Amino acid sequence: MIVRNAIAGIGIYLPDRVMPNMELADMVDTSDVWIKERTGISQRHIAAEGQTTSDLGYRAALAALDDAGLEPSDIDLIVCATSTPDLTFPATATIIQERLGIHHGAAFDLQAVCSGFLYGVNVTDALLKAGGPKRALLIGAETFSRILDWEDRGTCVLFGDGAGAVVIERSDDAESDAPGILHSYIRSDGRYRDMLYVDGGPSQTQTVGHLRMQGNAVFKHAVTEIAQVMRDCAEQAGVPIEDIDWFVPHQANQRILQAVAKKLKIDPDTVISTVAMHANTSSASVPLAMHQAIQDGRIERGDMVMLEAFGGGFTWGAALLRY
Numbered sequence: 100m101i102v103r104n105a106i107a108g109i110g111i112y113l114p115d116r117v118m119p120n121m122e123l124a125d126m127v128d129t130s131d132v133w134i135k136e137r138t139g140i141s142q143r144h145i146a147a148e149g150q151t152t153s154d155l156g157y158r159a160a161l162a163a164l165d166d167a168g169l170e171p172s173d174i175d176l177i178v179c180a181t182s183t184p185d186l187t188f189p190a191t192a193t194i195i196q197e198r199l200g201i202h203h204g205a206a207f208d209l210q211a212v213c214s215g216f217l218y219g220v221n222v223t224d225a226l227l228k229a230g231g232p233k234r235a236l237l238i239g240a241e242t243f244s245r246i247l248d249w250e251d252r253g254t255c256v257l258f259g260d261g262a263g264a265v266v267i268e269r270s271d272d273a274e275s276d277a278p279g280i281l282h283s284y285i286r287s288d289g290r291y292r293d294m295l296y297v298d299g300g301p302s303q304t305q306t307v308g309h310l311r312m313q314g315n316a317v318f319k320h321a322v323t324e325i326a327q328v329m330r331d332c333a334e335q336a337g338v339p340i341e342d343i344d345w346f347v348p349h350q351a352n353q354r355i356l357q358a359v360a361k362k363l364k365i366d367p368d369t370v371i372s373t374v375a376m377h378a379n380t381s382s383a384s385v386p387l388a389m390h391q392a393i394q395d396g397r398i399e400r401g402d403m404v405m406l407e408a409f410g411g412g413f414t415w416g417a418a419l420l421r422y
């Protein structure tokens with residue numbers, strides 16, 4: 100018997116407000132040209148005043164349920180990957196659970212910064228395979244606009260708000276070529292935690308803090324580790340990289356996407372990019388990009404897809420699935 104967990108539905112939510120690069124040029128010493136040339140970003144969405152991470156995650160979850168043709172009552176696990184929770188506790192996942200009217204099963208948050216969705220795929224896949232829950236909502240939701248230093252041009256131009264969600268469903272009698280998560284592989288190395296961090300938190304400062312990053316150093320590590328984890332994940336799954344139809348990367352910088360594709364000799368046309376429209380939405384960026392490529396007809400049912408991400412910690416990871 101093959102147990103395989105497949106993506107039954109996907110949904111997203113982006114706040115209405117769009118902030119183009121030009122608006123940032125009025126706030127800090129930057130320009131539309133610099134941001135586009137160095138990152139590929141043209142605009143980002145910003146949550147309205149009072150709009151929280153759970154608001155975005157809830158709407159993405161509803162859209163994913165609708166896409167799967169399921170009701171909230173069908174879900175018995177909610178995993179919310181976020182580094183910008185509504186509150187220190189309770190978990191944003193439980194707030195979303197309550198708003199969905201789900202009173203059974205379990206809900207918890209997972210914090211692996213920009214790799215949160217990939218960590219979520221790994222953990223959700225394992226929990227479903229272990230035989231407890233049957234259908235999970237995996238949500239990546241962020242309001243990074245709340246932890247940016249809007250006077251630091253090195254970081255405030257890079258991030259945006261948004262949410263993406265998938266319904267992951269267990270199938271106990273799947274065929275070997277059935278849709279499903281084939282393999283996932285997650286990594287971290289805390290030696291590099293000072294290169295990308297938030298300078299506040301309940302225990303150390305009793306404040307929320309602001310995002311700090313050594314951009315250039317992060318860039319170099321990101322390219323090396325992403326390429327390696329993609330190679331490792333494919334090898335562990337026994338699938339040659341050439342057999343993968345689409346690559347859905349974390350959307351931090353277009354130049355990172357290009358450098359990784361070059362390193363792995365991947366056709367750049369198979370790498371999904373939404374960084375221009377969304378900027379870096381941390382744990383939401385992979386489902387946002389995947390949703391875009393499904394909507395525009397590139398990713399189709401049966402395609403082999405690799406997801407990957409890299410973020411603070413450092414954390415990183417990759418997952419291979421048949422959609």
Ligand code: UT7
Pocket residue numbers: 128129130133134137138213252253254256257313314315316317318321351352355379381409410411
């Ligand atoms: O999601 C988690 C993972 N995050 C990432 O992967 C982000 C990785 N890092 C990056 O994407 C890039 O390093 C950045 C986009 C952050 C920066 O690009 P860069 O080409 O590495 O630039 P740099 O940091 O080496 O800075 C080059 C110059 C500096 O000026 P000087 O010292 O050469 O005079 C910066 O002060 O660009 C300056 N600069 C800016 N100029 C205009 C930095 N930010 C800006 C800006 N506008 N917004």
